[in-house]
Each structure stands twice: as structure tokens, then as C-alpha cells.
Amino acid sequence: MTKPAAPRRHLPTSPFKAPATPAPKDFAVSDQVTHDVYGLGRVIAIEDGVAALVDFGSARMRILSPYAKMTKL
16 A cells, blocks of 8 residues: 655746645534534534544544534534
8 A cells, every 4th residue: 555645845936826725624612513424513622723522413523623524514
């Protein structure tokens, strides 16, 4: 199994636009969220910039930042 390639850095002399970095998602305690794998849940705790603890009903999961698969409703 090979490791995934590292993203290429943007050269300042490149004629192409630099890739846009997505804005970090911000969640607060009691926000209702949906997750691509776990479904509907509610944020019960936040570790600033590190993770969010979410109650999905059947399980409590610690979702790590950047929360790629989680969306606020």
C-alpha cells in the first residue's frame, strides 16, 4: 500500500490561480449537525480547534477538525 501524494505547493510565478483553502467550520454546543457516516446529531462539547463531541443518539463520537464530513443544520 502506498502513501497518498502530498498536495503540491503553489508557485508564486505560476499563471494558474492558487487553490482555495476552505474556511474552517465553526460549531457551538447544542448545534444540530449531520455527518456523512453517523447521520443526525447534536454537538455536546467542543475542544477549540481540535475536535467536537457529538451525540448521534446511538453513539457519542469525537469528530476531529476540519470536520470534512460534518455540516451544521
